[in-house]
Amino acid sequence: MSAATHVSTHAVEPAETPLTPESWGKLGMWIFLAGDAVGFGVLLAGYGIMRASSADWPNPYDTLGINLTAAMTFLLICSSVTMVKALEWLGKGDRRRCVNYLLYTAIGGLIFVSLQAYEWTHLIHRGLLINGNPWGASLFGTTFFLVTGFHGLHVSGGVIYLLSIMRWVLNRPDPAASYNAVEIVGLYWHFVDLVWIMVFTFMYLL
Amino acid sequence: MATSAHKHPNYMAIFWWLAILTVVELAVVFMPLSKITIGVLLCALALAKAALVAAYFMHLKFETKTLTWIAFTPLALAIMLMFILMPDSFAVAKKTEGGKAAATAPAKH
Numbered sequence: 001m002s003a004a005t006h007v008s009t010h011a012v013e014p015a016e017t018p019l020t021p022e023s024w025g026k027l028g029m030w031i032f033l034a035g036d037a038v039g040f041g042v043l044l045a046g047y048g049i050m051r052a053s054s055a056d057w058p059n060p061y062d063t064l065g066i067n068l069t070a071a072m073t074f075l076l077i078c079s080s081v082t083m084v085k086a087l088e089w090l091g092k093g094d095r096r097r098c099v100n101y102l103l104y105t106a107i108g109g110l111i112f113v114s115l116q117a118y119e120w121t122h123l124i125h126r127g128l129l130i131n132g133n134p135w136g137a138s139l140f141g142t143t144f145f146l147v148t149g150f151h152g153l154h155v156s157g158g159v160i161y162l163l164s165i166m167r168w169v170l171n172r173p174d175p176a177a178s179y180n181a182v183e184i185v186g187l188y189w190h191f192v193d194l195v196w197i198m199v200f201t202f203m204y205l206l
Numbered sequence: 207m208a209t210s211a212h213k214h215p216n217y218m219a220i221f222w223w224l225a226i227l228t229v230v231e232l233a234v235v236f237m238p239l240s241k242i243t244i245g246v247l248l249c250a251l252a253l254a255k256a257a258l259v260a261a262y263f264m265h266l267k268f269e270t271k272t273l274t275w276i277a278f279t280p281l282a283l284a285i286m287l288m289f290i291l292m293p294d295s296f297a298v299a300k301k302t303e304g305g306k307a308a309a310t311a312p313a314k315h
Contacts, residue, residue, distance in 0.1 A: 019273050027273075034276050041284030049291045053298035061235060070232055077224045080263055084217045091214075190263040194256050201252035205235050206245055 023180040026187070033191045036154075040195050043150060044202055047143045058135035064123065064144070066204050072115050073200050079108030080193045083186050090182050093175045098182065099166055105189060106162040109155050116152050120145075144203060151199050154192050161185055220262045227255050 020026040051057050086101035123144075130145050132138040165185045169178045234247045261267040266274055 019270050019276075030273055030276055034280055037277075037280035038283055041280050042287060045284050045287045045291065048288060049295045053295040053302070055299070055302045066232070066235070070228065073228055074225065077221065077228070080224075080259065081217060081221045084263055088214065088217075187264055190259050193263070194259045197252055197255045197259065201231065201248050205231060205248050 022183070025180055025184050029184045029187045033187065036191070037195075040147075040150070040198070043143075043147050044198060047147060047202065050139050050143060051137075054137040054139060056136035058133065058137070058140050060204050060206065063128070063133075063135050063140075064204055068115060068119055069200060069204050072112055072119075073196060075108055075112055075115075076193045076196050079105045079112070080190050082108065083189045087179075087182050087186050090169070090175050090179055095169055095173075095175050095178075098175070099169055102162055102166045102169070102182070102185075106159050106166070109159040109162065109189075113152055113155050113159070116148065116155075120148075147199055147203060151192070151195055154195070158189055158192050161188060215262045215267075217262070220258055223258055224255055227251055227258075 016022075017024050017027050020030070082101045082104040086098045086105065089097035089101060127134040128141050128144065130141050133141045162185055165178075165181050168181050172178045231248060231251050234244055234251070237244065239247075260277060266277060
């Protein structure tokens with residue numbers, strides 16, 4: 001009985017997964033991201049179809065303006081770099097630098113959402129609403145707020161996720177103990193960056 | 207530990223590639239090309255950037271093949287969805303064409 005208890009407390013997970021030998025969590029994150037990508041894929045595909053079947057779709061880069069969003073894209077790419085740096089430093093055993101870079105990444109995300117809030121306010125003042133706008137098809141506003149809003153929520157969630165992993169690293173003296181957690185939050189963050197690359201291209205540039 | 211040597215590609219090089227491709231995207235928008243050409247170029251550039259992020263930042267290049275298949279499933283599904291919805295889209299475009307003959311919907315940007 002006691003032997004069985006002993007085994008059950010230590011064999012929390014089988015030795016390794018066939019896909020991600022490092023941890024099950026990583027496989028879990030990949031499967032979550034694949035599902036999330038279907039969500040974004042459906043939104044963007046739906047956007048494309050609605051736009052293609054509309055006769056008076058406004059020209060996105062004339063109405064939305066792309067200077068600010070180009071800067072936001074660049075910011076998100078930079079935050080991806082600070083994210084890989086965080087993992088790199090943790091791999092070298094430097095927890096302090098890892099925490100710093102995680103913080104830079106979170107700040108990058110925070111500035112991104114703030115700029116998005118600024119952009120939304122600006123556009124709403126110019127008349128872009130979720131149910132109509134001065135330039136043409138009302139679905140233009142609907143899809144714009146839905147897709148960029150869904151992405152903005154992902155960034156906001158990512159900032160909270162990053163900050164909690166920062167705490168996780170701070171609470172564990174052994175760098176090896178938090179390597180998987182940092183790698184997994186990195187996967188999520190890069191995914192958010194990847195999705196923005198798509199959103200920026202399809203909703204602002206095309 | 208998960209820190210083997212192959213897991214550290216040159217991240218700064220990837221960063222510069224992403225930055226340069228973004229600038230190229232912005233340049234393409236204002237190039238005197240046909241809408242279709244610009245559209246195809248932008249899609250190709252976006253996919254290239256996404257592939258760089260997935261392959262290097264997300265380490266997909268260094269994972270097992272099956273994980274890559276998992277990652278590609280959503281892309282395949284989204285493309286299939288486009289084709290499934292396309293007939294409806296054309297039908298709607300045709301219907302609205304009656305009222306606004308001047309604006310041929312799919313070509314409009």
